[in-house]
Amino acid sequence: MTQADAFAQLMQSHRSIREYEDRPIEAGLVDRVLEQALAGTSSSGNLNLVSVVKTQDPARKATLHELHGRQPMVLQAPLVLTFCADSFRTREWLAQRQARLGFADFVSWHTASFDAMILAQTAALALESHGLGICYMGTTLFRMRAIADFLELPANCLPVTSLVVGWPAEAPSQRDRLPPAAWIHEERYQRPTPADIDTHFAERETRGRERYLSMGPEMAARWAEHGITSLAQYYTSKIKYDPDRFVGFSDEIEALLRERGFLVGMGS
Numbered sequence: 001m002t003q004a005d006a007f008a009q010l011m012q013s014h015r016s017i018r019e020y021e022d023r024p025i026e027a028g029l030v031d032r033v034l035e036q037a038l039a040g041t042s043s044s045g046n047l048n049l050v051s052v053v054k055t056q057d058p059a060r061k062a063t064l065h066e067l068h069g070r071q072p073m074v075l076q077a078p079l080v081l082t083f084c085a086d087s088f089r090t091r092e093w094l095a096q097r098q099a100r101l102g103f104a105d106f107v108s109w110h111t112a113s114f115d116a117m118i119l120a121q122t123a124a125l126a127l128e129s130h131g132l133g134i135c136y137m138g139t140t141l142f143r144m145r146a147i148a149d150f151l152e153l154p155a156n157c158l159p160v161t162s163l164v165v166g167w168p169a170e171a172p173s174q175r176d177r178l179p180p181a182a183w184i185h186e187e188r189y190q191r192p193t194p195a196d197i198d199t200h201f202a203e204r205e206t207r208g209r210e211r212y213l214s215m216g217p218e219m220a221a222r223w224a225e226h227g228i229t230s231l232a233q234y235y236t237s238k239i240k241y242d243p244d245r246f247v248g249f250s251d252e253i254e255a256l257l258r259e260r261g262f263l264v265g266m267g268s
Contacts, residue, residue, distance in 0.1 A: 010129055015174065017133030020076040020166035029130065030054065030079060030165070037123040041115075049103070049112035050119050051086040053151050054079060067146050068139040068162070077166035082140070082147065083120040085112030087262075088156040104156060109262035116160040124163060133168035136161055142249055145256050155261040176207045205231045 001009075034052055043049070055061055056079050065074040074080060087103035094101055102108070124134045140147060140162045147159045182192070182200035192200065208231040213220050228234050235241055257263045 010125060012174070014125075014128060015133070015168075015172050016135045017164075017166075017168045017170060017172070018071075018073045018135055019168070019170040020073060020078070020133065020164075021169045022076075023167045024078050025132065025165065025167075030081075030127075033126045033130065034081075034123055037119060037126050040126075041119045041122040043115055043118075044111045047090055047103075047111075048115070049085060049087050049090060049108070050116045051084040051089070051157060052119075052123075053082040053084065055082065056080075063150060064147075064162075067143045067150065068137050071137065071139070073135060073164050074137075076169075077164040079165040081120075081123070081163045081165060082151060082159050083116040083123075083161050083163070084151075084153060084157050085109060085116045085160050086153075086157040087112050088154045091156060104261045104264045106257070106263055108156075109158075109257055113158075113160045120161050120163060127163075127165055131167070132165055134163045134165050136163060141253070144253065148256075148260070158256070158260055158262070176203055178204065201232075209234075 038048065038050075055064055061074060061080060064080050065071070068074050087108045090103050091101055093099075094103075103112075120136075124136075127134055138161075140159050144159055147162075148157070151159070153159070178200055182196075212231075212234065213223065222228075222239050223234065226237050226239060228237055236243055254263070
């Protein structure tokens with residue numbers, strides 16, 4: 001098997017794992033993987049505006065369990081990795097070399113958060129190559145302030161995403177993705193027609209609906225309660241990604257970025 005074939009197979013085998021064996025990860029393996037992942041990940045200006053906090057202590061994982069909405073996988077998995085956008089370290093370096101201070105603005109947040117996400121995905125693939133399972137936790141975004149306080153992050157350093165890591169105790173089927181025609185464009189953006197949307201989302205509507213309704217009668221009852229008749233309606237319903245709540249979340253994130261030094265000098 002060629003390297004390209006092996007990598008393609010690795011990508012095809014990706015799953016979000018939410019059930020884990022009660023089994024530790026070999027000491028040193030995660031550090032080696034993270035070091036290799038940083039070496040193999042692009043970094044804007046080679047500034048490495050990232051930090052990763054490892055949480056393995058059961059008591060501290062219990063706190064993260066609460067902060068991440070009591071998702072059972074946080075307690076099951078032996079490790080939680082929190083990837084942070086970090087310009088604090090760079091600003092300390094600048095100060096100690098009598099350089100002009102910078103990296104306390106929205107561009108720096110944008111750059112550092114993208115660096116952290118790229119590193120997280122490289123690390124995810126690397127961990128999976130060792131047979132480990134991972135799952136991203138979107139709850140990091142909604143509990144940024146509390147997680148930052150718990151991890152004692154300084155100014156100009158905020159959590160961007162988190163991975164639970166451990167040995168899989170389940171083998172879920174591969175999730176559907178939109179077909180290439182929906183998102184690969186030649187030369188310029190090709191606006192989809194209504195017929196294109198119907199075609200591109202047909203499998204998503206069917207498989208996604210089946211997946212959520214298979215979670216049990218309670219989910220089916222909630223769909224009925226909210227008058228949901230399609231997957232699209234579910235995604236912006238009060239029980240999923242509620243646009244009204246997201247307005248509030250957006251305001252909270254903006255306030256936190258301003259408070260922690262990433263919107264210095266920007267007007268309200």
